[in-house]
Amino acid sequence: MQVPTNVQAELLVKVAGFDRNYKARAGAKAIILLAAAPGDAGSERAVLEMKSALARVPTIADLPHEEQIVKSSSAAVIAAAARERKAAIVYLGPGYAGQTAALRDAFSSLNVLTVGGVPDYVPSGAVVLGFDLVSGRPKLLVHIQQARKQRVAFPASLLNLMKIYP
Numbered sequence: 755m756q757v758p759t760n761v762q763a764e765l766l767v768k769v770a771g772f773d774r775n776y777k778a779r780a781g782a783k784a785i786i787l788l789a790a791a792p793g794d795a796g797s798e799r800a801v802l803e804m805k806s807a808l809a810r811v812p813t814i815a816d817l818p819h820e821e822q823i824v825k826s827s828s829a830a831v832i833a834a835a836a837r838e839r840k841a842a843i844v845y846l847g848p849g850y851a852g853q854t855a856a857l858r859d860a861f862s863s864l865n866v867l868t869v870g871g872v873p874d875y876v877p878s879g880a881v882v883l884g885f886d887l888v889s890g891r892p893k894l895l896v897h898i899q900q901a902r903k904q905r906v907a908f909p910a911s912l913l914n915l916m917k918i919y920p
Contacts, residue, residue: 756873756885756886756887757871757885757886757887757892759800759803759804759807759871760803760807761885761892762804762807762869762871762885763804763807763808763811764807765885765892765894766808766814766843766845766869766883767808767811767814769883769894769908769912770814770815770842770843770867771814771815771816772908772909772912773815773867773906773907773908774907774908774909775865775905775906775907776814776815776817776842776867777815777816777817779842779865779866779867779905780814780815780817780819780842781840781842782817782818783817783818783819783820784814784815784817784818784819784820784842784843785819785820785822785839785840785841785842785843786808786814786819786820786821786822786841786842786843786844786845787822787823787824787832787835787836787839787841787843787844787845788801788804788805788821788822788823788824788845788847789801789823789824789825789826789832789844789845789846789847789850790823790824790825790847790849791825791826791827791847791848791849791850792825792826792827794847794848794849796847796848796849797847797848797849797850798825798847800847800848800871801823801845801847802823804821804845804847804871805821805823808821809821819842822839822841827849827850827853829850829853829856829857829859829860829861830856830860832844832846832857832860833857833860833861833864836861836864836866837864841866842866842867843866843867843868843869844861844866844867844868844869845869845870845871846868846869846870846871846872846875846880846881847871848871848872850870850872850875850880851872851874851875853880854874854875854878854879854880855878855880857875857880857881858878858879858880858900861900861903861904862900862903862904863903864904865904865905866904867882867883867904867906868880868881868882868883868900868904869881869882869883869884870883870884871884871885872884873885873886873895876895876896876897876919877897877919878897879897879899879900879919881897881900882896882897882900882901882904882906883895883896883901883906884896886917893916893917894915894916894917895916895917895919896908896913896916896917896918896919897919897920898913898918898919898920899920
């Protein structure tokens, strides 16, 4: 991960509010699923840091939220957990580099904003939103086709600030 987890959390909170479908997806309380690759200390640490950072934020887009951790190396298991728990956001920690195609396919039919702590997840469509450092500053990354498949709708004004992958 190039962008510190607390910065990722701040950006995620801001960006989620721009998703036109976020409130409908979340309902009365947004469930944020945090996926950690089991046995990967970096992944588990990143997910715990993200949970802690998000816990300090009372609302996301004016909605209360609850973070839930799932430990699995299977894209199908993570997607099933997102479906069953009606997650509004799924955050993938490090450790899923070999699963990008499976993640993209597993989430393609779900109405969920997928976010990755690793910038390399975005170009393959494993996640809709990611973060990178460019000249020492955080840069938002978005996979536009995956966003459409997952019913994530950002306004053009926000897309103009992002690096867009087709």
